[in-house]
Amino acid sequence: MKKTAGASMVLGLALLTGCSMEGIGNLSVHEALFYGGNQQRFAWVYGTLGGKNSSVKLGDRVTTLRPQLSGDALGLPGTLSVDGKATYSGTTSATGNRMNVTRVGTGYSIQALGNLEAVFATDGTAWFRLSGPVAAGQTVIATAVSNTALRGAGDLTDAEADALGAELKGQGALAVAVLPDPTLPDQPFKVDPELAEGRHPVTGLYVQGGILNAASGQPAQAALPAAGTSALPGGTGRQLAGGGNASASSFQVIVAGDVASLATLWNTAYGRQTSPPALPALTPGHSVVGVFLGERPTGGYGVSLASAQIVGGVLELRLNVSAPGPGSITTQALTSPWLAADISGSFSSVVVKDAATGRTLN
Structure with a gap:
């Protein structure tokens, strides 16, 4: 799921075009699927209400869309609340380990147990990009490069990447890998009314909690600044x-x-x-x-x-x-x-x- 200029503009373009569903226009959905340390499914619903609440079927649930909530970190500009929450939420399927990330001196060792599109990490205070694609079976030594939250991860918009990064940061040292679409255990849920092509991007993320120091086998940790x-x-x-x-x-x-x-x-x-x-x-x-x-x-x-x-x-x-x-x-x-x-x-x-x-x- 390499992020392209076209992918990054999907949601923006969606807000400029109409949707045939009565009571809601500009409908588009973006899913973030978490695996590993998390088994959670989040979906932002973008659109306009036309002055009233509307319903849309997401997966097997008929949900009610209302104006976005104030004060919720996941309630992003242009999105609607779903059944009284900032996002749609659910669970994902269990999956085996996709990577082992450890600290090696000032760098990181990434052992890919499955194909990875990119790897990010946080020490609990800041985010770093560790690598681009790593093929299954490869082990690479990566140098951490400062990164703004999870920007550049899959098809996440900058606002989505910042919101997810803020949610994860502070939970100790952890790594996040972007998973290729064909390797995801879950399919995007069906949306009724059906969305046009490009209006339902999905980003799969594998979370490894507790990055270890290779020499000691103990969790890497950083003092708060x-x-x-x-x-x-x-x-x-x-x-x-x-x-x-x-x-x-x-x-x-x-x-x-x-x-x-x-x-x-x-x-x-x-x-x-x-x-x-x-x-x-x-x-x-x-x-x-x-x-x-x-x-x-x-x-x-x-x-x-x-x-x-x-x-x-x-x-x-x-x-x-x-x-x-x-x-x-x-x-x-x-x-x-x-x-x-x-x-x-x-x-x-x-x-x-x-x-x-x-x-x-x-």
Whole structure:
């Protein structure tokens, strides 16, 4: 599914022409089929309503199309909501492994177990393009080239590629391969009324969660950049780092006031990475506090620092805890969210609470 100028213009052209269905014009559908770490089918429905709701049959479902929802990251310009959701969603068929991607030094090794059209990867903070076509049975060493989300993947428009990339990024290190159309286990669903040729592009994506370091067999991981280092109101603390692949299997808090305890905290945070970042410097009168939520069954979980205050010798940390919502795109690999915060002042104990609910985490 090489992206061509004609393919990239399909949806745009569809919006300029009419559809014979009463109550809706300019109808076109674009499917994204996920395999591997995900078995999910998403479809954007593009069109105009002509001032009223309309129905269209997608697969075996008669769906109701309405104006697009506001505030949903998958609700793209020109699309309609489907049964009250930003996209049509369903499941795909199981498929065997299509690739093994591992870190080798500063590059990536791609072992193709089936034909691949292109391979992309994220370290949880940025996206990279690793390769173009790789034939089944080949193993290639690739250099990561910075890429905007999943742009250039199959027939995805830039807006679709950005939305899917944002959904997957932050779920730890993972790789995404574009699969050739003839190798997809699922056919495009039927649309009634039938769409004209070119109005129903399909992009198949194979997701490999948990990219491993070839030398250690442990998950590759990267520290979050300085986006989380801004001081909190009151100046009590600031988030230093965080991620989704700590070595902690259960909830724990580590308080580090010296180099030895800080090394323990850092090893817990980055114990699954062969080249962890250097220890941060300890400031006199400050401590580094690590909070580890423990293992989660999929990607899509996260944690960040909302507030920190010391009252009566007790440090109270309130955290923004996130979990994947219904229909979210998540990798099917174990993750372990964590954060590390720099705290100024003295305290004898720590209480950790969910900022949204006030519930104590333990």
